[in-house]
Amino acid sequence: MPLLRALQRLGHRPTMQDWPGLIEAYRAWLPVTAATPVITLREGATPLIPAPVIAEHIGRGVKVFLKYDGLNPTGSFKDRGMTMAISKAREAGSEAVICASTGNTSAAAAAYARRGGMRAFVLIPDGYVAQGKLAQALLYGAEVLAVQGNFDRALAIVRDVADRYPVTLVNSVNPYRLQGQKTAAFEVVDALGEAPDWLCIPVGNAGNISAYWMGFQEYQAAGHCRQLPRMMGFQAAGSAPMVLGHTVEHPDTIATAIRIGNPVNREKALKVEAESKGGFMAVTDAEIIEAYKLLGSGEGVFCEPASAASVAGLLKRHQEVPAGATVVCVLTGNGLKDPTTAIENNDSKFHTGLAPETDVVARVMGF
Numbered sequence: 448m449p450l451l452r453a454l455q456r457l458g459h460r461p462t463m464q465d466w467p468g469l470i471e472a473y474r475a476w477l478p479v480t481a482a483t484p485v486i487t488l489r490e491g492a493t494p495l496i497p498a499p500v501i502a503e504h505i506g507r508g509v510k511v512f513l514k515y516d517g518l519n520p521t522g523s524f525k526d527r528g529m530t531m532a533i534s535k536a537r538e539a540g541s542e543a544v545i546c547a548s549t550g551n552t553s554a555a556a557a558a559y560a561r562r563g564g565m566r567a568f569v570l571i572p573d574g575y576v577a578q579g580k581l582a583q584a585l586l587y588g589a590e591v592l593a594v595q596g597n598f599d600r601a602l603a604i605v606r607d608v609a610d611r612y613p614v615t616l617v618n619s620v621n622p623y624r625l626q627g628q629k630t631a632a633f634e635v636v637d638a639l640g641e642a643p644d645w646l647c648i649p650v651g652n653a654g655n656i657s658a659y660w661m662g663f664q665e666y667q668a669a670g671h672c673r674q675l676p677r678m679m680g681f682q683a684a685g686s687a688p689m690v691l692g693h694t695v696e697h698p699d700t701i702a703t704a705i706r707i708g709n710p711v712n713r714e715k716a717l718k719v720e721a722e723s724k725g726g727f728m729a730v731t732d733a734e735i736i737e738a739y740k741l742l743g744s745g746e747g748v749f750c751e752p753a754s755a756a757s758v759a760g761l762l763k764r765h766q767e768v769p770a771g772a773t774v775v776c777v778l779t780g781n782g783l784k785d786p787t788t789a790i791e792n793n794d795s796k797f798h799t800g801l802a803p804e805t806d807v808v809a810r811v812m813g814f
């Protein structure tokens with residue numbers, strides 16, 4: 448953010464309050480005008496965290512960074528798109544929004560819609576949404592409709608409803624979502640001073656990979672970076688339509704945020720693959736969980752299982768990374784969203800039922 452750098456040069460010590468949220472920070476790059484009511488929770492400005500343990504696994508001088516978008520206000524990158532989509536819906540006079548969601552979209556839609564004084568309707572696949580995400584949608588005051596079908600079916604229904612009734616659709620078919628999400632690429636370049644060589648990212652509906660690519664391209668055209676990254680999109684093996692080249696009828700994976708068989712942004716993402724010389728690759732649930740545990744216990748970073756697909760993919764394809772390259776892995780959501788998966792998948796020792804005695808505790812500790 449150039450303004451902030453100018454202030455720093457004048458001796459101003461930056462605080463979090465200097466960050467106005469991504470619409471104000473990147474206003475010139477976004478389709479907003481003076482008439483747009485900016486609905487923000489000061490999303491964006493998430494940290495780019497060095498990952499030395501993962502880099503060590505890869506070796507050959509490769510540098511690895513984690514774009515930890517789980518630190519957005521509702522705990523996922525969906526806030527980037529939602530501040531835009533909801534601000535534009537409000538500008539258009541909309542009084543209600545609707546989305547289908549594997550969880551994070553509903554949490555973000557609910558928070559931003561309520562902040563903008565609108566009603567939020569969210570359709571979720573009954574039984575396949577992580578606990579934390581459901582808690583958020585309910586607490587933020589959404590009207591939650593759990594349908595007995597998967598995400599793809601829920602999306603077909605909300606598209607139909609938005610066609611026929613006065614509600615604004617805020618899934619990633621809404622073009623303002625990708626506009627907001629592209630700011631994550633700006634932040635990566637602002638932090639590194641250049642685009643990375645590889646960008647590793649989990650892929651569900653393939654909106655985020657398309658948004659990042661748009662951001663990198665716009666920044667390069669404006670001279671903020673010289674190069675563009677190869678865009679490496681990772682899907683769960685049981686839910687990998689971009690890898691297989693066809694829709695998956697019954698997507699299945701522990702990474703519920705990317706449990707999507709028919710990606711909305713398929714065509715856009717195929718262009719990204721071709722233009723960036725990138726690729727779509729699958730990682731198994733076991734590989735996702737290995738990366739998820741390594742991120743937690745090795746790097747001290749707790750992300751949700753879907754997010755760990757980016758790191759699982761990097762570890763799986765590490766031999767293809769050029770020596771000395773800079774790699775950014777996008778961690779799309781916060782681990783606290785899905786405590787169940789963490790409790791059921793870790794290598795930690797958990798001693799229960801101990802007598803409340805120093806000797807007992809010390810003995811268990813190995814003293």
Ligand SMILES: *Cc1c(COP(=O)(O)O)cnc(C)c1O
Binds near residue numbers: 779781
């Ligand atoms: C939405 C989501 C994704 C997938 O993003 P797409 O834009 O649908 O490809 C990945 N991880 C998390 C945590 C998400 O919430």
